[in-house]
Amino acid sequence: MAIDGISSGLSGVAGVAAPGASSNSDAPGFGDTLRQLIGEVETTAGDANTAVGRMIDGTGDVHEAMIALQKADVMFQLTMQIRNKIVQAYQDVMRMPV
């Protein structure tokens, strides 16, 4: 299931941000932000799974499951976009002639 791959895929990203955090110690670490976002992605994805499971075994409503899925989807998209921006910024910096 793709959802389980999210956390492993995203946790690799946190390593990308590490150089940024170590070279500029007083800026808020991208790594911390990303780790927090990844945590929330896992939470909303877990909530979505719970809600869908409840819908399947009949203890929950359809619209609850749909809303939970939408929230998880948006959280994931947000995190991916931020991750892409960070990676791009990192690559821009590395390309700078010193």
Add this chain to the structure above:
Amino acid sequence: MGEIVTDAAIMAALGRQMTKAVQKQAVAAGNLANLDTPGYRAQEVSFADALEGQLATPALVATDSNHFGVAAGVPERGQTGDAPGLAARRDGNNVQLDKELLSLGRAGGEFSAAQAVLSAKFRLVRYAINEGR
């Protein structure tokens, strides 16, 4: 309502609106099913929270306005009870067919409206995240 209403609060309120509409439909369906059951009293469902309470910040506060807040909008079950003021027929049944059908239709409309708005909100957020792409 002095304070600014956050996205998270509005979306939680919309979710609750949908839950309420669904429960109203269920109560109306149960009444309609028992239209001819002797002695059956028509039920109605009521919800405790007022409008202001609906827009209050959810219990688990989101750390950022971009975040939706975990478990915001946990649905609550309304209170079911006998509907007042309905005339009973000879068999003791006081279900009014037209009234229940109207309730069903109206609740369906409330659900549709909340769903449409919530979908639009999700679309807006996704649009903002993806910078219009």
Add this chain to the structure above:
Amino acid sequence: MSTLLSAMNASASALDVQRARMEVAVSNMANADSTRGADGQPYRRREVVLESVPGEPSAQFRGLVASGVRVAAVVEDQADFRRRFEPSHPDADAEGFVAVPNVDVPEEMVDMLGAARAYQANLTAITLIRDTIQRALELAR
């Protein structure tokens, strides 16, 4: 089960019940003149006894469970047979009276129309609930 599905089940149970009511009314009307059945007695009017079926939500279910309905029993109306003066009737007794079924055809018509109306209303309910479920799925769009 989820609120909307329990509502649909309640409406569906009503369809079965109202159809049973209609069948009994039709049977009563068809036998309104059956002065001698298999047991030698006139046909006795039958009626359907309904009872509601309250839902039982499971512990984790946070929604609302709709009450359905079901046929508790089909009973025979114990009202006395009416007697009609018709000495030429093959089942007439010594005084020329025939015991006729305790069926009042206009009343059966009213029952049948009421059952048909209730059937229609519950069918509409099913449609409306199905629409709501479809709108819930549109949250993905």
